[in-house]
Amino acid sequence: MKGVILNLVEEAVVETHGEAVWDAVLGHAGLEGAWTSLGAYPDDELPRLVAAGSELLGAEPERLARDLGRHAAQGLARRHPDYFARCEGTLPFLRSLDDVVHREVRKLHPDAAPPRFSWSEVGGPVPGGGAAMDLHYRSERRLCWLAVGMIEGTASFYGERTEVRHEACQLDDAPRCTLRVTTRRG
Known part of the structure; x- marks a missing residue:
């Protein structure tokens, strides 16, 4: 998985719940959270973040993943407006x-x-x-x-x-x- 998606997930959690919650999610998932947007990371990291966030926030995993996806699309539109402007x-x-x-x-x-x-x-x-x-x-x-x-x-x-x-x-x-x-x- 590319780091840009993981960066967008971090951005969503921090904007919605704050740095302390993000740090708690990372700790609960057993991850460090040091991703570069161009880097490649193990595919299990995002599901681990969703599972940890689900437990800590009391949210259904599907609902949390959906909310993170909404935020990620908006972040991608800001980072890569040319892709969206084509349509x-x-x-x-x-x-x-x-x-x-x-x-x-x-x-x-x-x-x-x-x-x-x-x-x-x-x-x-x-x-x-x-x-x-x-x-x-x-x-x-x-x-x-x-x-x-x-x-x-x-x-x-x-x-x-x-x-x-x-x-x-x-x-x-x-x-x-x-x-x-x-x-x-x-």
Whole structure:
């Protein structure tokens, strides 16, 4: 896992709960927390942080990962506005993840192993207006709730409301997660 994601998690916890809570989470997770944004770190560090934060904050792990993902998307938008400026909304951005965003990540960081995304259109009208697609997420890290939060944070960046429903999940032994993403303006 790249350090930038771990840095964004630290930023989220410190901004929301303060340095003392972050230090407690690190201690509970048995981690030092000295990550550089370009460094590569063991894949188990983020799940350990989520588990420790969940215990210390009394939050469900999925909910905490989702909240961290929302914050991480906003942080990525601040750090890499060019990736977000290429698209006019959440769904076009999600369609570009593997072909544009993650391809650039792999060029800059050949050792990176970002999740794999594919997508399919949802036919027919969306109740209440808006647009929808199925986003297919596959990762050995199985951090789908972080991905859900990142989708929600991306929608917030574009000024859209979003609903993300798990239609299938790797955590339930599906080969990939299928996330039904519905967006509406405003």
